[in-house]
Each structure stands twice: as structure tokens, then as C-alpha cells.
Amino acid sequence: MRRIVIVGYGMAGARLADEIRRRDQDISITVVGAEPHAAYNRVLLSTVVAGTMTPESTRLHDEGWAEEHNITLLLNHKVTEINRSTRTVVAEETRGPRVSLEGTRGPRVPFSYDALVLATGSTPWVPPAEGLTEDGVLAPGVVAFRTLDDCARIEAKARKGMPVVVLGGGLLGIEAARGLAGRGCLVTVVHPVGHLMERQLDPGAGSVLARTLGRLGIEFRLNSLAAKYLPGDGLVLDDGSHLPAELVVVSAGVRAETSLAVEAGLVVDRGIVVDDVLRTSDQRIHAIGDCAQHPGTVSGLVQPAWDQAAVLADRLTGANPAARYLGTSVVTRLKARDVDLAALGDVHTDVDCPDSEVLCFQEPSRGRYAKLVLRDDRVAGAIVLGAPDAAATITQLYDRGVPAPTDRLALLLGRALPAEAASPADLPSSAVICRCNTVSKGQIVAAWRAGAESLPQLVEATRATTGCGGCKDAVCGLADWLGASQPQPA
Amino acid sequence: MSVIDGQVRPGPGGLCQKGWTAGELLRHPGRLTTPLLRGEPVSWDEALDFVASRIRSYEPDEVAVFGGGGLTNEKAYALGKFARVALKTSQIDYNGRFCMSSAAAAGNKAFGLDRGLPFPLSDLRSADTVLLAGSNPAETMPPFLRHLEGARLIVIDPRRTPTAERATLHLQPAPGTDLALALGLLHTAFIEGVLDKEYIATRTSGFVDAWRIAAQWWPERAERVTGVSAADQRAAVHMLAGRSYVLTGRGSEQHASGTDTVSAWINLALALGLPGRTGSGYGCLTGQGNGQGGREHGQKADQLPGYRKIDDPAARRHVMDVWGVTELPGPGRSAYELLTADDIKAMLVFGSNPVVSAPRASGVTDRFRALDLLVVADFVMSETAAMADVVFPVTQWAEEDGTMTNLEGRVIRRRKALDPPPGVRSDLELLHGLASRLGVGGFPVAPQEVFEELRRASAGGPSDYSGITYERLENEELHWPVPSVDHPGTPRLFLDRFAHPDGLARFVPVDHRGPAEPPDEEFPLQATTGRVLQHYQSGAQTRRIGELLKAVPEMYVEVHPDTAARAGLAAGGLAHVVSRRGRVTATVRCVPSMRADAVFLPFHFPGDGRANLLTNPALDPTSRMPEFKVCAVRLERA
Known part of the structure; x- marks a missing residue:
């Protein structure tokens, strides 16, 4: 039986396991995930920070998922080694997320594979400001915005009226800022470029967005870099100014997590280089999601990862050996209450x-x-x-x-406004007044002229209003208009 | 409504143009008044003898019966019994398969019971908000709108229909994406904090599994697939929280994923805590005249009277006892599969015109031509009747007694007002005549006698009519189930418990799949089919009424003006609409509110104007509903 090992239990890895199992009930699937939780929906983290969703409700799988689908799942494990000649990987226990593996060697678990899939995602990039990290770990009061645990840390700390700085005015930074402002925090976004979301927006749009967010209580320091972090106090920016902050949220971009691939000698550029069948430079090793680099997509979004998972599942199970991934057209949609932005x-x-x-x-x-x-x-x-x-x-x-x-x-x-209600006088004679009985203005006028001057008489003569009844006002309006337009006796 | 001196008079509920003119068909010159054998008038005896002798020459399962949702309960019941007892065939189904079968399947999954509206229609008058998913009652059922006068309407329809024009909020999803929209709305309801968590905990099961899928349909993702803005999704869920109703129609149901689509709407209703409470709920708007009753009493391939399952041994035993037989055929094939099965030699069609109304109609037409024997019972020369070896002229509405069951599960008496023209007999007389020639008794011709038997056959079943009598219907409004003659009927179902053994309603985990035939370069547009106010079903009746035909005389296609211009078409000109299965000729109507990538075709016209020449017979895996509502087409100049 073919053995597929998936390294990474994020949105890409979890999706791939589901897609493979949907196509093939028997193939052996092993998933190795570094975080302690079942896979969750990273797209929803901004709603967790905003307090509209609980961490539990973002989960993609239940506790029993692996057993139910006959999948070997290792949580709290990280693959540390790929041996391409023997086609094995070694997984080691982590002590929870974001702990450096240095010196924490747990039991080593080897797996053989016929096909290996790297879905290791990406890691937050921390700007090189003095004091943000201590010994490679984020300093107290500094939190990344990448995982469910990050959200828990933000939630535990955020209080109404508390000054918070968000480092990074990209899509995720703005979503985090909006969520925190919604919780009553005093949020300032520090962004190194002259306008927000410069990857997706032109300067004009960036400035309107800043104005809209400003009305929601968010302040901005554009063209600014954090120079120094003072725990418990705040940030010093590159212009020497000082920003108070009891919490600093880092959302300054991500880097593809490629260290494992580099060590294994695979071709790596910004990410692990893959072709249209999501193969790396080793025919038996594939990569999908944020860690992969395909010319047809940009990283950091879920749709490409899901599209790739479907293609790879088609190929690995033989369901569609001709499946190709030809890129994903990206639509950026900001998920922030009261701000509607698409690019x-x-x-x-x-x-x-x-x-x-x-x-x-x-x-x-x-x-x-x-x-x-x-x-x-x-x-x-x-x-x-x-x-x-x-x-x-x-x-x-x-x-x-x-x-x-x-x-x-x-x-x-956008949506055209409904036309002004026409006055009965302006309607053409052929205009249908009662749709249910196909009665035109002309027929009602004719009936009125023939002596049917009250509503019941008009109804009797034309059957107008006897269906859904929705044209009653229009028929009355016509009768009034006809009455008013009668020549007055001298 | 009633007939006085041959003139139709409306009842308190109102009438549309079809109702006002329904009397014209009673004495229409095109009315069939004599049996026809290969087009020649013959006596009833001659026609019956011919059909019976031919039937005797086939194996039971080579003979198929195709019924209709317009038949009275008595006829539908007798037809199912006739197939299984007189013909001994398992091969029976009906055109309701093309109508509400997806909603029926989804209702059974969620609630353990399917009744179009599990509450009286008049309850809708107290609603704050009514969501209509894929329903256009302003054209299909205008008097129904009187019940919605006080409510804010949310209308889900790819077209700006007359119903959508009356909506407070019109959500216009791309054809075939309603399921994604329902998932997006469930997600939005969650993040907007309007879920009824107490209700979910105490009255339902399975929320978590349904949520795991809906969690992946955040509103912005649903927007991208459906074209309905996240802002409108938010507005919709806030309108729905409260005294609201979610009602589905054919637009949601007539898809290869129709059952799942309805399940998604029911999931939304359950998450908001609407069903099984006074003042809110979920319902399906039944289509045909007797769409509800027609699906309860055994003309469906998998069912026995009383909405019993044909593969349930206890149900079989009960019905065999009532029928006095010791064996019964098992389940047969669904409508489209039956109409196109090449092992069928003889087909008996009652109250249906599948040559116009079935999907991929050219294939059905070819198959009908290849039949050994086609028998049609109708009161006008429908396109299917025109192909038949034998045509029986039967009675219509004002000429017969019987009962119908309306969309709220209320059984209604139909009273005979006129004698039929000479030469016309009721379907019950036809079945009696055939059965007796086949040497089988038990097919009375009096509707009340049939109903008495139906009462016993349905007793103890989900749709239990045993407590309903013609006498009670004189003075009482009775919604089924009515398990005994002193039972007051059940206007509101599920108030205390749902019909599953644990009493809970079930969330069904469903995901969006999209249309079975996505558009491509060769067929870049999506066609959707539907009704117009003036015509009914295949149009066989309404096209014969001058006033209705004058209002909508010919096949047309609604196209966005830009799309028409790009195809070199002008309003009023003729176009060919072409799919992988056929080509329709239609007059172009330019409609600025159409999506540029979609066209609309009414399905009431015959010949090369049959919309169903185009439609895709991809079937729903559960309900076996064909995908009438979306297929890939292109426009050409005619």
C-alpha cells in the first residue's frame, strides 16, 4: 500500500489529507503537526481577535477526525530530517509550539514514505528592532499574529483603553488592528511604506482606507520603522518619536518555512520551488501552501493552498493523473467589520x-x-x-x-438605485399594472372611461388586484389621477 | 374558487389570470372527447381491450406508469395500486420527481418527516421576515403573496423576478451557487452572534459537523463564489433573526445537488432556531396543484400510501393487508431513469407531458418513439398524447370529486360542479376498466370509495389520513396527520419534538459542489429555466387559452442587452440557444437586470421552443432530481 506522509497540519496539510481520503479509502496517510491542536482555520483568526468567534469554532477537524478516517496523526511533533535515499523522515516531539528545538530532543519517530508532502507553511517575520526578541524568542509583551496560541495571548492581554501597536499595515495587520480597536484598545499601526496594503492598493486607495480606519479609532504611523522596544513602555520609532504600547502585535509579513527542504537539498528560492504538478526537485517530494513557490500564485492566502491540495490529491491517488495546478487568481478581501475592501x-x-x-x-x-x-x-x-x-x-x-x-x-x-416611482400620468398605456392578470394601464383607463370609477368596479371590469393584490395602490392611484384629470364643469 | 354558471369566481384567497381563465378549458374545442387508437376515434371498450391485451404480452417490469402531481389523492393512490397490483410492475414514478423531491428528501433527513409547510399558511402573516430561496410566487402563485404583505422579504434568485422586485433584500447568486450562499449565511450568522445556541443544544443534533464545513465559508469566500456581497449576507442574517421563515422553491431544489442545497437552507433555519416553533419556521413551497398529496400515496417509485417506504417490511405488510395481496414489487426507477430506460416496452402516462417537461427532452422523445406501446390519459392533446398509440380522454378539475392536499398539508375537497362532456371518463374509471380486463378487482370508480381505502392504507403512516372523511372536510380544516376521526388534525408539526426517534432535528453536513456542467469556452453562458405567470407546466392547457396565449404567445429567451449585442442579437429577433444536448429557437428579450453571463428560458413551449431540449439530466444522488436550473449554453443568431 502506498504511504503518504504530510509534514504540516495547517490549512494546507489538513485539506490535503481530507482530499486524499475522499478519493481513496485505503491509501496510508500520516500527518505530522507541530502545534498541539487539531487543525484550525487560520483565516478566522482575525474574528477570534475581534471576539466574534471562539478558538474552538475555528477548528477544521474534531478530536476523533484522524481515527475516524484511518489517518495516523502526530500532534506536537516536528519533522526534523528527510532521508531522500531511504525515503524516510524522522519526527521529534516538540514541547508545544514556538519552542526552539535546540536541546529538546524527544523520542525520534521514523516514517517511510512513498510520497512526501511538505506543507510546513510560513513563519512570521519579525522586524529587526532592538529588543523585540530575546534569544530568538519574542520579548514579553510582543506577540505574533499567526497561530491560535498567538490569538490566545493577544486575547489574554488586550484590555479596553490599552495602547496597542500593530507592526505592519498589510492585510493581516489591518485585520488585527480592526479587531483590537473593536475590543476598545487604542491601536496604532506602524507601517514602513507610505500607504497601507501597498501590495494590493494604490496610494489613493491606501489613503482612503487609512481615513476610514481612522474614523474607527485606529491611528497610523506611515513611512515609519520600529527602532527599539522598551518592555512595559512602548516603542521608539526610527524618527526618534515614542509610541506607548502595553502590547505589540507583529504582523510584518511571513517567510516560507523552508529549513527542512534546504537541509534535504531541495531547490529553494523564496519558497520550495514546485512545478505544475507540485513536485519539488525530488520527484517523490511535493510541496503545497505557503511553503511552496509556484509561479502562478502568491503566498499567504488559503485559496491557492486549497486548489493545490485538490490537484495533488488527484495525482497522488490516481483519481486524475492529468491534474495540473496552473495558479490561482487572487482576490484580496479585507475581513474587518465596517470596512468593505476588495482588490x-x-x-x-x-x-x-x-x-x-x-x-x-x-x-x-x-x-x-x-x-x-x-x-x-x-x-x-x-x-x-x-x-x-x-x-x-x-x-x-x-x-x-x-x-x-x-x-x-x-x-x-454598484447596485443601480431603483428608478423613481413614475406618476400614473407618465406611464405608457401599455404598462402592465396588474401582472397577475396582465392588465395594462390602457385597459384600466378604458374601463374607467366606460364608467367603472370606483375600485370595486375597476376590479370587476378588469380583474386587476385579484391575484397577489400588490397593484392595489397603483390601481387606486390611476383612479385618482383619472378623477383629477377630468375636465371640471364650468 | 368556484364555478357558477360555467364562470369561475374567486374564493377569498384571490386568483391570477390562470385561475380566472381555467373555465375555458372545460368546454374548449380542443378538448378530447373520444379515445384515440393511433389517432383514430374508437370506443372506450375497443381502446381498453387493445391496451389490456397488449399489456398482457409483456413481462410486468416491461410496463411502466408515469403519474402527475396534478392528480387528486384518489387518482394518485389508485395509480400506485394499479401499477403494483394490476400490472405487478415496480416501474412507476411521476413528474413530482422533477418538482419537490429534493425538498422532500432534505425535509425527511432534517425533521424525519416531509410536509411542505409544517405550519398553516396563515402563520406567515405574522412573520417579520420571510426568506424565499429560489421561488418566484409573484408569477407562480400570486395569491400566496397576500400572506406576505406584512413581512420583509429576502429573495434569493439569480434573476430580478417580479418577486425579487418586491423584496427588501434581493440576493442575486450566480446560477448553481445557492448552496455556497446558504453556507455563507450560516457562517455570517455565527460571527454576527445571531445563532440560537439554546435551541441548537436542546432541539437539534449534528451542529458541529455542519459547522466544520460552514466554518470554511466565511462571507467573503461565499461572496467570491456567489457574487452576493458580504455586506448583503450580514444584512440578511440580521433580518432573519427573530420571527422569520425560510422557504425554498424549485430554484434551490432542481439541481444535481438539490437535496444538499435544501439541507443547507434547513441548517441555516435550525441554527437560527426557526423550525418547530410558533411564529417561525422552514417550509417548501409545493409546485403542482396536488404536489403534496401526489407525493404521499404511492405513485413515487420508492413509496407506498401514507408516505410509507416501499422497502420497509412493516409498511409493505400493512399495505398488502389493505390491498388483499401477498406480494408487492419493490422500489423502481426514478422519473428520468424510467422515461429513458430502454428495457421498458409500454408506458402509461397520466396527467403529465414529459416530452416537453423532462430534461434533455429530445432523448425522452426518441425513447417514446421507440416504445412498443405509449398510452396517455389527458383532457387535451398534449405533445406526449400526440405521440401516443392510445389516448384516453379524461375528466378535469370541475368535473370530478376528490381531494387534494395543499402545500400546508391541508386536505381539501374538490367538488364536482359540471358533468364532463359525453365520451369523457375519469382516470378512476379508466383504471377500473383496465384492471378488470386484466382480471384484477379492487379498483372502484367512486372517488369516495377510493378515499375510504386510502384512509385505511395510510393509517399509521407518516401522512396518516385515517381520521379524515369527506363529511369532516365539509366543515373542518384538517392538516395531516389525522390518526382518528376525533383527532383535530395537526396544523403545526414539531412544536414539541421532531419526527426522528430522539425527537431532535438533524443538521446535515453539506458542502458546495457547483453546477454539474460549468460554463466553458464553447458554452460560456449559463441557462436557467422557469415559469411565467400565464402558463402552467408544459403549457399543454394554458397555451390553449386565448387570453393567456395572447399575453405570452411564444418561446423567448431573456438576455442582458450587452450579451445580446455581443452575440449579434437584437430585442425581438430570433436566437438559437444551444447546449450540448440541443438547440432551442426563441425570441430575444433584452432584460437589463439579467446577469451578463446567464440567460433565462421559460419551459412552457413545445417543439423547437422546448427549454428542456437544453437541460442537463445530471441527477441528484438522493432525490434523483435532474439539474433543470442550470446548464451551459451559447447564443447564436437564428
């Missing part, structure tokens, strides 16, 4: 670019910003802030490759 595709094209059609609408005072980049009539990129309907529609056009509607303005602004 997709190429957003950095200027309005006056000659070979694209670029539309832009800005209304900073109401938190709205919309930019649409079209090429060959199709959506090539967009930023939509504060216009949720437009965001949903544009995303669909982008994902499905549907040509954009000719009414570009309506697209950019």
Missing part, C-alpha cells in the same frame, strides 16, 4: 495608461474609492472600497472572464 489583479495601472481603460471614482469623505482596470473589455484589476455591491459584481466578472457591461459607471458604483 484584485493589476491595480497599479495609471488612469492615463494608453493601452488600458482605467476608471476611478473617489469619495474619501464617505470612505469610497473605486478603481477599475479594463483590458479588451475584461476586468484586469480593481480596487473597490466602501462599495460592497460593486466589489461582488466586479469580482465575479474577473473570476469568470465575463466582459464588463457597457454601462461602466453603473458597474463602478
